[in-house]
Structures are given as structure tokens and as C-alpha cells.
Amino acid sequence: MKEGVVSSSPAIWDRVVCGIDGTRASFEAARAVSRLMPPSASLTLCAVVDLASGRSDESTEQQLTSDAQAALRQAQQEIDGRHDAELLLREGAPSRMLLDAVATERATLVAVGSHGRGRAAGFAFGSVASTMLHQTSCSVLISHSAEREREPKPEGGVVVIGFDGSGGARRALAVARELSARLAMQLHAVVALGGALVAPELLWVQEDLGDDVTVSEDPRPPVSALAEASRSADLVIVGSRHLPGVLSALSSVSERTAHRVACPVLVVR
Numbered sequence: 143m144k145e146g147v148v149s150s151s152p153a154i155w156d157r158v159v160c161g162i163d164g165t166r167a168s169f170e171a172a173r174a175v176s177r178l179m180p181p182s183a184s185l186t187l188c189a190v191v192d193l194a195s196g197r198s199d200e201s202t203e204q205q206l207t208s209d210a211q212a213a214l215r216q217a218q219q220e221i222d223g224r225h226d227a228e229l230l231l232r233e234g235a236p237s238r239m240l241l242d243a244v245a246t247e248r249a250t251l252v253a254v255g256s257h258g259r260g261r262a263a264g265f266a267f268g269s270v271a272s273t274m275l276h277q278t279s280c281s282v283l284i285s286h287s288a289e290r291e292r293e294p295k296p297e298g299g300v301v302v303i304g305f306d307g308s309g310g311a312r313r314a315l316a317v318a319r320e321l322s323a324r325l326a327m328q329l330h331a332v333v334a335l336g337g338a339l340v341a342p343e344l345l346w347v348q349e350d351l352g353d354d355v356t357v358s359e360d361p362r363p364p365v366s367a368l369a370e371a372s373r374s375a376d377l378v379i380v381g382s383r384h385l386p387g388v389l390s391a392l393s394s395v396s397e398r399t400a401h402r403v404a405c406p407v408l409v410v411r
Contacts, residue, residue, distance in 0.1 A: 153250055154281045154317060154410065155179040160253040161240050161270060162189045164213035167255025169220045171285040174406040175253045176221035178283075178321065178377070185227040186247050187217050190239040207231070237273040244278055253283040256401060275397055275409060281317075285406040298326050299376035304368050304399065305331040305351065310381025314410045315351070318379050322354065329355040332371045334364040365398045372403035379408045 158175050162168045172187060179185065189210040193203060214229045221227065232239040244252050256271040274282045301318045305311045321327050331351050351357055360367035372378050382396050400407045 155183045155251060157184050157186075157247050157249045158251045158253065159186045159188055159240070159244050159247050159249040160217070161236075161255070162187050162213050162217045163236075163255065164189075164209065164216075165255050166287040167285055168213075169217055169255070170287065170406070171253040171255045171283065172217045172220050172227075174285050174377075175251065175283060176224040176227075178325070179225070179251075180324065181225070183225075184247075185221075185225045186230050186243065186249075187214055187227045188230040188232065188240060188243045189214050190236045191231065191233045192236055193233065194235070237270050237277075240270060240274070241277060244274075244280065249280050251281045251283060252278055253285070256284045256286055271400070272397070275400060279411065281411050282400070282409045283406055284400045284409070286404070298328075300328045300330060300374065302368065302371045302375040302378045303329065303331045303355070304364055304378070304380040304395070305333055305357075306364070307350070308381065310396075310410070312381070314379040314381040314408075315355070317408070317410050319354070321377075327376070330371070330375070331355050331357045332360055332364075332367050333357060334360050334362060334367040336361055336363040336367070364395045365402060368399050369402045369404070372405045372407070375403075375405050377406050377408060378403045379410060381410050 155178065158179055160168075160172050160175055162172065176185065191203070191206045191210050193206065210231055214231065218227055218229065230243060232243065240252070240254070243249075252274050254271045254274055271282075271284050301321060303311070303314050303318050305315065315331070318327075318329050322329050358371075360370070362370075368378055368380070378399065380396050380399050396409050400409055
């Protein structure tokens with residue numbers, strides 16, 4: 143077996159925590175993970191009341207709590223009965239409380255919406271998304287407010303994998319294959335030829351991907367190539383080059399891709 147190949151089924155779907163802040167992006171994150179995770183997995187929807195936010199349009203603790211509870215109920219409705227989610231309401235600093243929830247639930251995947259200020263809980267989960275990328279040891283799914291209307295797909299769709307031959311890319315491919323087997327999703331790998339993080343053995347990379355994956359070569363750097371490919375995709379998957387638990391910055395490709403694509407993106411650890 144070649145070094146870095148994942149031989150067993152990825153276990154990132156077992157226990158999922160999803161941050162809810164009352165924005166479209168956070169509801170899209172809940173919808174995305176509820177479609178991707180198997181029925182046997184557990185899902186926790188977590189909202190945080192930040193009383194120290196100091197926003198002028200938030201008057202009382204009771205109102206903040208009521209709004210956060212309403213956001214959790216709406217998120218539960220958004221997943222449309224696909225999972226019996228646990229609703230978790232916490233009070234404190236958003237990033238810290240969500241990190242605590244991930245640790246408490248022993249989550250293998252955390253999902254958040256990016257770019258948007260939470261009306262209900264009074265905080266921006268856009269910055270929390272970056273914190274999850276930097277400080278969690280589990281995989282991270284990030285959703286944005288939909289730029290284009292698309293019908294929810296219980297099965298099918300297209301998964302784009304950023305592939306450069308690295309161990310992180312191999313883990314991303316293994317996760318994509320699990321989704322393909324379970325949800326009949328089509329797999330398409332993008333090999334970006336621009337930038338410094340390209341595997342030079344392109345013919346070997348194509349052979350390693352297998353017949354079940356279509357491949358396109360893009361002359362641009364990885365972030366630009368994946369952003370373009372995401373316009374016709376339902377999910378983008380990239381691998382993190384860092385070991386789990388490392389608190390330093392992720393590779394710029396993973397993080398910048400997570401904030402630029404036009405569909406949910408999964409950063410696999």
C-alpha cells in the first residue's frame with residue numbers, strides 16, 4: 143500500500159457539531175451536514191449567547207436567549223427531520239463555547255457558516271470559522287450564504303476534490319469515495335498546475351485517482367482553480383497538510399479555499 147492511502151472508511155461523520163447563529167450561512171451549514179452524515183450519526187446544533195458583545199441593538203439577556211433559541215428551532219426545521227438533533231445553548235465567548243462543545247461531544251466534524259453576523263446570538267461566526275480551522279483537531283465544514291439557488295439533494299450531486307498527491311489530498315479522496323458510495327455522488331478531482339504545492343508526478347497522480355474519478359488539470363493556482371470548479375459543485379473537499387491539534391496556521395490553500403468557494407467546503411483532517 144502506498145504511504146498516505148486511507149484503507150478504512152473515514153470516520154468523520156460519527157459525531158457532528160454545527161454552530162448556529164441565525165444567519166443563512168449557518169442554516170446552510172446545518173442543511174449540508176444533515177445531507178452528508180449517515181442516519182446513525184449524532185448531530186448537535188449549538189448556539190451561543192454572547193452577553194459581552196456590546197451591540198447596541200441587543201437590549202436584554204432574555205431577548206438574546208429567546209432569539210438564540212428561535213435560531214436553534216429554525217435550524218432544526220431546516221434539516222427537515224433528517225436527524226433528531228440535540229439543541230445546545232451556551233453563554234460566553236462564541237469561539238470558546240463552540241470549541242468546548244466540540245470537545246465535550248468528541249466531535250469528528252464541526253460545521254459553521256462563514257461571513258455573516260448572527261442576529262440571534264449577537265456574534266460573527268465568520269471569525270469563528272477561521273478559529274475552527276486553526277484550533278480544532280477534527281474536520282471542518284464551512285458553508286456560505288448561497289450565491290445561487292439550488293434544490294436540496296438527498297442523494298447525488300458533484301464532489302470536487304482538490305488533489306495534489308499529498309497525504310491530505312489522499313484523505314480528502316477517501317472521504318469523497320465514502321460519500322460517493324453512500325450518496326451516489328459524482329467525484330471530480332482538480333489538479334491545479336499553478337503555485338508551489340503541485341505534485342510533479344502528474345501521470346502517477348492520475349493513475350492513483352482511479353477510474354471512478356474524473357480529472358481536470360487547471361493552469362491556475364489551487365485556490366483559484368477550486369473556486370472556479372465550485373460554481374458547478376455541491377461540495378468541495380480539501381485535505382489539511384497539518385497534523386491534528388496543531389494550533390499554528392493551516393496551509394494557506396485549505397483556509398483560503400474554505401472562504402472563497404461558492405458551495406460548502408470540507409477541510410479533512
